[in-house]
Amino acid sequence: MIIRIYAILCCLTAFLHVSAQDKLTVIKAKALVDVRKGQLITPVLIYCRQGKIEKVDSGPNIPSDAIIIDLGGKYLLPGLVDAHSHLCHEYQYELEKVAGANIVTETAITDNATRALIGARNARDMLLAGYTTVRDLGNSGENTDVALRDAINKNWLPGPRIYAATRALSPIGGQFSKMTPDARKVLVPKEYSEICGAEEARKAVREAVFNGADCIKVIVNNNQLSLNQEELTAIVQEAKAANLKVAAHATNGDQPALNAINAGVNSIEHGYTLSAPVLKLMAEKGIYLVPTDRTGVDRYQQRIKRALEAGVKIAFGSDMYYYDAQRNRGEVTVSTYHAYSQSGMSNAQILRSATMNSGELVAGPGKIGLLEPGYLADIIAVDEDPLVKVETLEHVVFVMKEGKVVNRCD
Numbered sequence: 001m002i003i004r005i006y007a008i009l010c011c012l013t014a015f016l017h018v019s020a021q022d023k024l025t026v027i028k029a030k031a032l033v034d035v036r037k038g039q040l041i042t043p044v045l046i047y048c049r050q051g052k053i054e055k056v057d058s059g060p061n062i063p064s065d066a067i068i069i070d071l072g073g074k075y076l077l078p079g080l081v082d083a084h085s086h087l088c089h090e091y092q093y094e095l096e097k098v099a100g101a102n103i104v105t106e107t108a109i110t111d112n113a114t115r116a117l118i119g120a121r122n123a124r125d126m127l128l129a130g131y132t133t134v135r136d137l138g139n140s141g142e143n144t145d146v147a148l149r150d151a152i153n154k155n156w157l158p159g160p161r162i163y164a165a166t167r168a169l170s171p172i173g174g175q176f177s178k179m180t181p182d183a184r185k186v187l188v189p190k191e192y193s194e195i196c197g198a199e200e201a202r203k204a205v206r207e208a209v210f211n212g213a214d215c216i217k218v219i220v221n222n223n224q225l226s227l228n229q230e231e232l233t234a235i236v237q238e239a240k241a242a243n244l245k246v247a248a249h250a251t252n253g254d255q256p257a258l259n260a261i262n263a264g265v266n267s268i269e270h271g272y273t274l275s276a277p278v279l280k281l282m283a284e285k286g287i288y289l290v291p292t293d294r295t296g297v298d299r300y301q302q303r304i305k306r307a308l309e310a311g312v313k314i315a316f317g318s319d320m321y322y323y324d325a326q327r328n329r330g331e332v333t334v335s336t337y338h339a340y341s342q343s344g345m346s347n348a349q350i351l352r353s354a355t356m357n358s359g360e361l362v363a364g365p366g367k368i369g370l371l372e373p374g375y376l377a378d379i380i381a382v383d384e385d386p387l388v389k390v391e392t393l394e395h396v397v398f399v400m401k402e403g404k405v406v407n408r409c410d
């Protein structure tokens with residue numbers, strides 16, 4: 001608890017005293033983790049100006065007017081990117097004690113103001129844990145993700161850069177279990193945009209755009225209902241017209257994912273049991289897999305092995321949305337890499353998934369996820385070499401977001 005309070009104070013203090021962005025800032029450290037190659041560059045200097053990386057160097061001649069941040073023996077990494085977060089969603093397992101309830105109850109009893117405040121707390125904890133960007137994929141009530149994104153952008157509170165989805169598009173009933181028609185009418189629209197037919201699909205995307213979405217989340221299948229090919233194709237066409245990417249939740253076999261792939265989505269979320277041919281198709285089309293896995297589940301592990309063999313690009317996604325009494329949202333989120341380790345991903349592959357790959361999926365090429373000239377200066381530091389000991393990711397000691405130091409605890 002003391003450590004957590006210290007970390008928060010540390011963050012908030014630094015939040016108020018950001019480095020001057022327009023001046024040259026040089027970060028000195030023992031090494032930079034080149035996630036693209038899976039090797040270290042050492043020693044290293046990163047030159048930053050106006051929120052971007054200007055150059056990466058090892059040379060001794062630092063301009064005399066530069067602000068120097070000397071991180072001594074630390075290892076530098078790109079800021080982490082979670083391609084599947086739910087910052088404004090806090091599932092309480094105790095609610096399962098209410099018969100048949102869970103997210104239905106949560107939707108009924110948690111208003112949008114509370115959700116925004118839950119999101120503000122989670123955003124701060126995510127940033128402290130090293131996440132400088134998240135793609136927030138729904139379950140945030142009525143546009144609380146957009147309000148949170150805007151508040152962070154205005155510097156009202158600390159948090160990662162957010163790519164917000166607003167309400168997820170879904171088949172009838174969203175992801176809720178069976179409920180009365182009256183309850184459905186009131187509760188489902190608070191959380192989902194129900195679709196039946198291509199015209200409704202187009203309308204739902206346009207509503208999301210109007211509400212401020214940066215990306216589109218579609219629930220391809222839930223329970224016995226799935227969106228069909230025509231609906232998915234309309235969603236992707238409409239999203240592309242608005243220059244938005246589409247993240248497709250697809251579970252239960254190959255067909256839901258295949259329909260989404262044929263429609264042209266950018267990522268398949270979960271895809272717990274995807275077969276080798278479908279994964280190969282994804283690799284050919286450059287569609288990312290976002291495995292939101294938990295540890296100890298054999299079918300998830302086998303699917304990651306198949307994905308690696310097929311050459312699918314894997315982007316880290318935590319899908320973290322539950323309350324944890326012991327750990328804050330950032331701490332729980334970062335620990336989800338353990339499932340990737342168990343599935344046979346190397347430390348370099350895990351780091352790539354959580355930086356370069358998720359960065360490109362979420363923001364497009366050349367913006368975030370690498371420490372190279374032209375990229376945003378989203379930089380974190382850890383005490384040990386993460387290529388050897390990936391557990392060090394759970395103890396991020398320095399966070400810079402877009403050239404501003406937001407946390408330093410060393």
Ligand SMILES: [Zn+2]
Pocket residue numbers: 084086137319
């Ligand atoms: Zn999710």
